[in-house]
Amino acid sequence: MSARGATTDPLARFAVSSARRRRDRIARGTILSATLIALVPLVLIIYYLLHRGLGSWSSSLFTTDPTGNTFFKSSSIGGIKSAILGTLEIVALASAISIPIGIGVAVWLVEYGRASRFAHTVRFFVDVLTGVPSIVFGLFIYIVLIVGTGSTYAGYKGAFALALLMLPVVIRSAEVVLVLVPAALRESALALGAPRWRMISSVVLPTALAGMVTGVLLAIARAAGETAPLLFTAGATLKTSSNLGQFMNSLPVQIYSDVTSPTTAVEHRAWGAALTLVVMILIVNLIARLVSRRSRLA
Amino acid sequence: MTPTRSSARVADVSSEGHPRLGRHDWRSPAPAPEPPAGARPGSASGGDAAVENRPGLSVRLEQLRAFYGDAEQLRGVDLEFRPNEVTAIIGPSGCGKSTLIRCINRMHEEIPNARAEGRVMLDDLDVYGPSVDVVAVRRAIGMVFQRPNPFPTMSIFDNVAAGLRLTARRNGDLRPKVEAALRSAGLWGEVSDRLGKPGAGLSGGQQQRLCIARSLAVDPEVILMDEPCSALDPIATLKIEELIADLKTRITIVIVTHNMQQAARVADRTAFMLDGRLIEVGPTQEIFTNPADLRTEEYVTGKFG
Numbered sequence: 030m031s032a033r034g035a036t037t038d039p040l041a042r043f044a045v046s047s048a049r050r051r052r053d054r055i056a057r058g059t060i061l062s063a064t065l066i067a068l069v070p071l072v073l074i075i076y077y078l079l080h081r082g083l084g085s086w087s088s089s090l091f092t093t094d095p096t097g098n099t100f101f102k103s104s105s106i107g108g109i110k111s112a113i114l115g116t117l118e119i120v121a122l123a124s125a126i127s128i129p130i131g132i133g134v135a136v137w138l139v140e141y142g143r144a145s146r147f148a149h150t151v152r153f154f155v156d157v158l159t160g161v162p163s164i165v166f167g168l169f170i171y172i173v174l175i176v177g178t179g180s181t182y183a184g185y186k187g188a189f190a191l192a193l194l195m196l197p198v199v200i201r202s203a204e205v206v207l208v209l210v211p212a213a214l215r216e217s218a219l220a221l222g223a224p225r226w227r228m229i230s231s232v233v234l235p236t237a238l239a240g241m242v243t244g245v246l247l248a249i250a251r252a253a254g255e256t257a258p259l260l261f262t263a264g265a266t267l268k269t270s271s272n273l274g275q276f277m278n279s280l281p282v283q284i285y286s287d288v289t290s291p292t293t294a295v296e297h298r299a300w301g302a303a304l305t306l307v308v309m310i311l312i313v314n315l316i317a318r319l320v321s322r323r324s325r326l327a
Numbered sequence: 328m329t330p331t332r333s334s335a336r337v338a339d340v341s342s343e344g345h346p347r348l349g350r351h352d353w354r355s356p357a358p359a360p361e362p363p364a365g366a367r368p369g370s371a372s373g374g375d376a377a378v379e380n381r382p383g384l385s386v387r388l389e390q391l392r393a394f395y396g397d398a399e400q401l402r403g404v405d406l407e408f409r410p411n412e413v414t415a416i417i418g419p420s421g422c423g424k425s426t427l428i429r430c431i432n433r434m435h436e437e438i439p440n441a442r443a444e445g446r447v448m449l450d451d452l453d454v455y456g457p458s459v460d461v462v463a464v465r466r467a468i469g470m471v472f473q474r475p476n477p478f479p480t481m482s483i484f485d486n487v488a489a490g491l492r493l494t495a496r497r498n499g500d501l502r503p504k505v506e507a508a509l510r511s512a513g514l515w516g517e518v519s520d521r522l523g524k525p526g527a528g529l530s531g532g533q534q535q536r537l538c539i540a541r542s543l544a545v546d547p548e549v550i551l552m553d554e555p556c557s558a559l560d561p562i563a564t565l566k567i568e569e570l571i572a573d574l575k576t577r578i579t580i581v582i583v584t585h586n587m588q589q590a591a592r593v594a595d596r597t598a599f600m601l602d603g604r605l606i607e608v609g610p611t612q613e614i615f616t617n618p619a620d621l622r623t624e625e626y627v628t629g630k631f632g
Binding site for chain 2: 143144211213214216217218219220221222223224227228231232235236238
């Protein structure tokens with residue numbers, strides 16, 4: 030500051046002081062290192078997944094069921110076919126339940142409930158559900174559908190637990206997108222003489238479609254990776270099943286049981302299963318990204 | 328009221344006197360005493376009907392009051408929009424112009440906590456009457472908004488057909504109706520070779536004419552325009568104004584505008600509003616050159632507003 034009076038250079042007051050330059054360098058360095066530190070575990074996870082997972086990938090991994098013969102030679106432990114198909118079946122049923130209900134709730138909230146007291150209550154409970162730990166959904170289904178009915182594990186019970194987990198995510202993401210649909214479009218449709226339900230089905234939903242698909246796919250991706258809700262609802266089993274009323278294997282549960290196995294070959298299979306799960310979720314996420322690019326909302 | 332209307336409508340359909348009332352099913356479907364087939368002979372020939380010149384319908388506001396919650400935005404307006412005339416509504420921002428026209432096709436009630444009192448008479452039908460179907464009212468009274476807002480997921484063709492598809496239970500061939508509406512809106516020549524392209528790909532002025540075509544396609548008796556040119560450049564504005572002059576031969580037009588030159592160019596009659604009240608209405612020439620009320624004179628000469 031005092032340099033301003035001392036120097037004869039009229040431009041000196043525009044010069045950046047060296048102290049400020051130093052503070053700038055320190056601040057930049059700090060946030061850069063924070064970024065790098067955060068990257069370390071991410072890179073390591075991907076490295077180990079690829080390194081160990083690709084090593085255990087083979088055609089038989091995808092085409093055979095686990096045998097359960099964990100104490101014999103590694104070639105006889107079997108693959109993860111039942112887990113892959115089980116995950117697909119359970120997630121498909123969970124989606125079939127949660128997506129229509131969730132979008133229905135979101136449409137009601139945006140188009141009908143609006144700022145009513147009941148709508149606020151619904152939003153509050155949806156927010157609470159979003160924060161509930163996933164194991165609690167599993168526990169709830171366990172108490173109601175397994176202990177309550179005196180029956181045992183089944184694929185559809187796991188799907189119910191995942192559907193509960195997905196529901197708040199679907200509702201919230203769809204609601205956000207529906208709110209983005211310009212009010213002017215709703216007004217034009219109503220001013221043309223469209224009944225409210227036609228306005229919603231022919232103008233609002235198509236406009237919001239891409240955004241809603243993105244939100245739904247992210248909910249699916251999240252549900253596909255959950256272990257806790259499936260552990261004591263769908264159970265763990267070896268055989269591939271297309272009957273959702275029976276025990277059903279899934280990738281997260283398979284990984285969980287393989288990792289806890291004392292046999293090295295089985296532990297390796299866990300890496301293969303983990304990489305498979307990550308690739309499946311990655312594909313869903315990529316589709317979500319592609320779809321969101323086609324969105325007609327800003 | 329219901330029996331009177333029923334008999335009046337039967338008469339309308341059969342005679343040439345009011346051929347237009349019969350085209351709309353005013354009541355909600357449930358209490359309709361006549362077979363709906365009798366109510367729609369006009370709409371079957373809607374394609375060419377849109378081209379021929381017929382008298383429009385008058386709209387008469389009687390002690391119209393409108394509220395947003397507890398706030399009174401319109402404080403009792405009596406005003407008649409005559410058939411086949413363009414009436415401009417002018418006045419400073421917030422004076423209730425938009426609220427007023429939104430009351431005419433009952434769009435006002437779409438806003439939470441908003442309500443209207445008084446009567447809006449479309450010819451001799453009270454659009455706020457207890458047995459009146461709001462959907463039929465909006466079909467008969469079309470609306471064009473401030474910003475062009477074609478449906479973003481639809482093609483040009485689908486945008487124009489939207490009104491027909493969204494309202495009718497069954498539709499025959501939509502092509503002639505879409506073409507007639509686009510021709511009426513002066514857009515056919517510009518878009519006839521790309522009807523399948525998205526409506527959002529057109530220029531602002533074309534989009535606004537597309538929106539006008541969209542509201543023309545359902546064959547309305549009245550069109551309400553809420554500052555239709557405020558988002559457009561002067562050339563696009565000129566085209567819309569020419570279009571308004573064409574349309575008034577068969578449609579009653581109410582246009583809200585901030586642009587007093589525009590009111591002077593397009594309107595047969597002009598209404599000046601201030602603070603939720605109608606101050607003065609009369610032939611446009613008179614309102615601009617020899618207004619009866621001092622406030623009108625101050626506004627049109629730019630002393631305030």
